[in-house]
Amino acid sequence: MPETPTRPDQQHFFAQLDETPVGVVDSVDESAAPASVWKDAWHQLRRRPMFWVATLLIAVIVVVALFPQWFTSVDPKACDLSNSSLPPSAGHPFGFNFQGCDIYARTIYGARPSVTVGVLTTVVVVLIGAVVGAIAGFYGKWFDSILSRVTDIFFAIPFVLAAIVIMSVLYNQRGILTVVIVLGVFGWPQIARITRGAVLSVKNSDFVTAAKALGASRASTLVRHIMPNSAAPIIVYATVALGTFIVAEATLSFLGIGLPQSVVSWGGDISDAQRRLRANPVELFYPAAALALTVLSFIMMGDVVRDALDPKARKR
Amino acid sequence: MAWYVGRRFLQLIPVFLGATLLIYAMVFLLPGDPILALGGDRGISDALAERLRERYNLDKPFLVQYLLYLKGIFSLDFGITFSGEEVIEVMKRVFPVTFQLAVMALLFEGVFGIGFGLLAGLRKGKLFDSTALVVSLIVIAVPTFVIGFVMQFVVGVKLGWLPPTVGSDVNFKTLLMPAIVLGAVSFAYVLRLTRTSVAENLTADYVRTATAKGVSRARVINVHVLRNSLIPVVTFLGADLGSLMAGAIITEGIFNINGVGGTLYRAIIQGQAPTVVSLTTVLVIVYILSNLLVDLLYAVLDPRIRYA
Numbered sequence: 322m323p324e325t326p327t328r329p330d331q332q333h334f335f336a337q338l339d340e341t342p343v344g345v346v347d348s349v350d351e352s353a354a355p356a357s358v359w360k361d362a363w364h365q366l367r368r369r370p371m372f373w374v375a376t377l378l379i380a381v382i383v384v385v386a387l388f389p390q391w392f393t394s395v396d397p398k399a400c401d402l403s404n405s406s407l408p409p410s411a412g413h414p415f416g417f418n419f420q421g422c423d424i425y426a427r428t429i430y431g432a433r434p435s436v437t438v439g440v441l442t443t444v445v446v447v448l449i450g451a452v453v454g455a456i457a458g459f460y461g462k463w464f465d466s467i468l469s470r471v472t473d474i475f476f477a478i479p480f481v482l483a484a485i486v487i488m489s490v491l492y493n494q495r496g497i498l499t500v501v502i503v504l505g506v507f508g509w510p511q512i513a514r515i516t517r518g519a520v521l522s523v524k525n526s527d528f529v530t531a532a533k534a535l536g537a538s539r540a541s542t543l544v545r546h547i548m549p550n551s552a553a554p555i556i557v558y559a560t561v562a563l564g565t566f567i568v569a570e571a572t573l574s575f576l577g578i579g580l581p582q583s584v585v586s587w588g589g590d591i592s593d594a595q596r597r598l599r600a601n602p603v604e605l606f607y608p609a610a611a612l613a614l615t616v617l618s619f620i621m622m623g624d625v626v627r628d629a630l631d632p633k634a635r636k637r
Numbered sequence: 638m639a640w641y642v643g644r645r646f647l648q649l650i651p652v653f654l655g656a657t658l659l660i661y662a663m664v665f666l667l668p669g670d671p672i673l674a675l676g677g678d679r680g681i682s683d684a685l686a687e688r689l690r691e692r693y694n695l696d697k698p699f700l701v702q703y704l705l706y707l708k709g710i711f712s713l714d715f716g717i718t719f720s721g722e723e724v725i726e727v728m729k730r731v732f733p734v735t736f737q738l739a740v741m742a743l744l745f746e747g748v749f750g751i752g753f754g755l756l757a758g759l760r761k762g763k764l765f766d767s768t769a770l771v772v773s774l775i776v777i778a779v780p781t782f783v784i785g786f787v788m789q790f791v792v793g794v795k796l797g798w799l800p801p802t803v804g805s806d807v808n809f810k811t812l813l814m815p816a817i818v819l820g821a822v823s824f825a826y827v828l829r830l831t832r833t834s835v836a837e838n839l840t841a842d843y844v845r846t847a848t849a850k851g852v853s854r855a856r857v858i859n860v861h862v863l864r865n866s867l868i869p870v871v872t873f874l875g876a877d878l879g880s881l882m883a884g885a886i887i888t889e890g891i892f893n894i895n896g897v898g899g900t901l902y903r904a905i906i907q908g909q910a911p912t913v914v915s916l917t918t919v920l921v922i923v924y925i926l927s928n929l930l931v932d933l934l935y936a937v938l939d940p941r942i943r944y945a
Contacts, residue, residue: 470648470651470652470655471655473648473651473652473655474651474652474655474656474659475659477652477653477656477921477924477925478656478659478660478917478921479879479880479883479884479920479921479924481883481884481886481887482883482886482901482917482920483660483663485886485902486660486663486913486917487663490663564778568780571780571782572780572781572782572887575780575782575887576887576890576902591780591782591783595782595786598786598790599790599794602790605783605786605787609779609780609783612779612780612783613775613778613779613780613783614778616777616778616779616780617774617775617777617778620774620777620778621774624774
């Protein structure tokens with residue numbers, strides 16, 4: 322027991338042993354499943370209407386991209402010039418474009434290339450970025466110096482600019498795969514930086530030291546302990562980036578150096594419609610709206626997931 | 638601080654070399670013969686092709702070409718375009734236009750983004766805040782070229798408030814609409830960034846202290862909240878100057894502006910390697926320098942950050 326205060330106005334600021342309430346400590350259920358960031362985030366997400374709106378939109382878009390034939394029986398490439406710029410009619414709810422193609426069918430079929438490019442590019446970018454960032458952050462030293470400089474080099478070249486240069490050179494090999502590779506090759510630096518930062522901040526945690534002390538190899542420490550705990554910022558960025566890759570693909574297609582004319586795509590249709598904006602604004606509206614809605618749903622998803630994963634932003 | 642600046646400049650060297658080499662390789666190593674393309678459908682005689690290759694160093698191995706190009710850059714000789722004009726003359730002509738456009742876009746997104754972001758942050762959860770968030774999401778989701786066309790059509794053609802294209806007539810009035818289009822996406826980001834930052838700082842301890850000691854609300858917001866909230870925003874704006882200049886390629890195409898973007902696009906289509914590489918290189922330098930500037934600004938704005 323410490324000495325009692327000598328003066329009446331002096332106070333002691335430590336709890337005496339018999340004052341420590343142990344009941345609360347004892348009542349903790351040790352066998353309960355440990356609370357994890359993900360479980361916590363899921364509880365948070367479930368209560369956000371934005372999350373359900375975004376989920377519903379993404380689900381619809383993915384189904385449309387996978388099975389466009391469920392939504393229209395009209396062939397998007399069957400164009401009849403005698404239908405040129407006709408207003409909506411039965412079976413053709415959005416009317417026809419200048420070439421006499423059904424706008425509704427083209428808008429439906431345009432989902433597949435956009436979503437494919439978005440998803441595949443995100444996969445490529447996350448793979449390259451996470452590997453480079455994780456190695457740079459975890460192994461440090463000259464690995465870090467070299468990989469960080471390489472990242473800087475790719476980061477210094479504006480993304481769309483590089484894509485335009487390469488796609489214009491690969492003009493005759495244009496296709497979904499080419500666009501994915503080009504966007505992937507120049508899109509990864511941001512992910513690499515995020516991953517490196519996340520790995521650096523987790524690297525010195527107690528649980529990593531514990532894993533090391535238990536004899537885990539360096540590689541397995543990285544893969545099994547550090548990466549799962551660095552995943553949150555990567556997932557958030559990747560979700561938002563998916564939307565921006567779809568916009569990038571549309572931009573390239575709009576410039577005429579993205580997907581070839583033979584592929585029905587929103588970017589290409591917007592590019593075609595733009596020339597006849599005065600005569601038939603509807604032609605621009607539907608593909609643009611579909612594109613915007615797709616991008617919007619992924620950005621919204623990224624937004625709510627970030628809020629859910631960041632406990633600091635949550636307490637309001 | 639001086640040491641830090643020096644070290645950052647040294648770090649720029651490998652980035653600069655790597656980036657130019659990469660651009661050079663992209664333009665040269667990939668398939669397609671620019672000399673043959675120059676002749677179009679009629680073709681070009683072998684002798685002439687030979688002479689042109691020699692003139693543009695295209696007959697030499699790739700690395701030699703690159704080193705010759707690099708040597709030229711350091712004596713400010715950026716090469717000649719295929720139409721015979723010095724690339725540096727082209728740059729002198731087009732860069733001021735794009736720079737003016739980018740600065741106007743930056744001012745637009747700065748003033749309106751911070752303004753609306755502050756109002757939204759102060760009214761977090763209210764109607765104005767939700768509206769601003771939804772609008773900013775839509776602006777981010779709609780591609781720049783769609784915003785460009787719609788504005789050009791509605792404001793320029795239908796309403797006739799502003800000239801729909803720029804052409805050779807470059808001034809504040811003609812560039813106003815392109816600048817708004819160019820800055821639109823970043824405007825949405827600035828708005829969201831300011832809003833989050835303001836809302837977070839409003840609950841900070843030092844704001845409560847300031848209010849508690851009787852500082853007026855206007856002063857609390859202007860001096861305490863805003864200054865601290867602007868740190869991430871200013872860094873975003875600084876880095877954005879480079880991306881705006883690079884991103885102008887779409888906007889300049891739509892509004893027919895003879896800036897870097899328009900020239901670059903034509904050069905890419907024609908396979909004019911020296912022009913593409915030079916313009917891209919300068920854009921990369923602007924981009925790298927603006928990022929460096931941002932890092933230094935950080936130290937000025939945030940006294941907690943000190944570079945040894």
